[in-house]
Amino acid sequence: MTLIDLMRARRSVRAYLPDPVGDDDLAAVLEAARLAPSARNLQPTTFIVVREPANRAALQAAYEREWFWTAPVVIAACVDRTSCWKRRQDGRSSADIDAAIALDHLVLAAWERGLGTCWVCAFDPVPARRLLALPEHIELVAMTPLGRPATLEGQGNPERKPLAAVVRYERW
Secondary structure, three states, rough: OOOHHHHHHOOOOOOOOOOOOOOOHHHHHHHHHHHOOOOHHHHEEEEEEOOOOOHHHHHHOOOOOOOHHOOOEEEEEEEOOOOOEOOOOOEEEEEEHHHHHHHHHHHHHHHHHOOOOEEEEOOOOHHHHHHHOOOEEEEEEEEEEOEEEEOOOOOOOOOOOOOOOOOOOOOO
């Protein structure tokens, strides 16, 4: 499968089998995330892998959707805002972008290996921070479950805008 075919096929998965994710699969998707580019190659993103059932269950305080916690793994993408690149003119941080690129690499690598994911940013950061024991300078950007899809029924890719609606040339 070509990369563009993989991108077209990928789905957000909201139903998971309880089967464990093998160490080789987990290492491969984390390696894909590690290889992602970051501004000035500062690599401010760290991933927390949550496999223990009790720890995944505790994270329900941060995100209550049951489907999320049925996956055998949850991966939290965190950034160190003190070690990311910042634009000189206005101080805008690259941290969220760097984390998003790395998580997207992970998501695509997971799909290629037959594993499902689903970006989640709608979590409550207060319990998430406490349960993940994040130091003060580390921020949780997004989480994703990781596991074998139980079904893809009803989980088709949403319609995308046509290219002409999202691309402009030379000026707005």
